[in-house]
Amino acid sequence: MLYRIIAIMFCLVASVACYAMGQHAGIVIFxxxxxxFEMIFWIALTRRSQPVVKTPKTY
Known part of the structure; x- marks a missing residue:
């Protein structure tokens, strides 16, 4: 769960940084x-997590 939050925050920060660099330098690639990165952020944020299914123990 913590990994997902870190990945989402990375995508948000990366998208803002790329937008800022693209606006300042005028480079379309940024x-x-x-x-x-913003698309990845919104998809990851709205995606539902998979429910944990516990299997019964067989002896």
């Missing part, structure tokens, strides 16, 4: 990278 804006496109920002869009990609």
């Amino acid at each position: 804006v496109l990278l920002g869009v990609m």
Whole structure:
């Protein structure tokens, strides 16, 4: 669970950084990278986690 939160926050920070670099430098690739990271952020944020299924022990 902690890994998922860290990955989501990384995508958010990366998208903001890419947008800022793209706006400042005028390089389109950074804006496109920002869009990609933002899409990953929203998909990861809205995706439901898989329920944990406990299997019965067989002896």
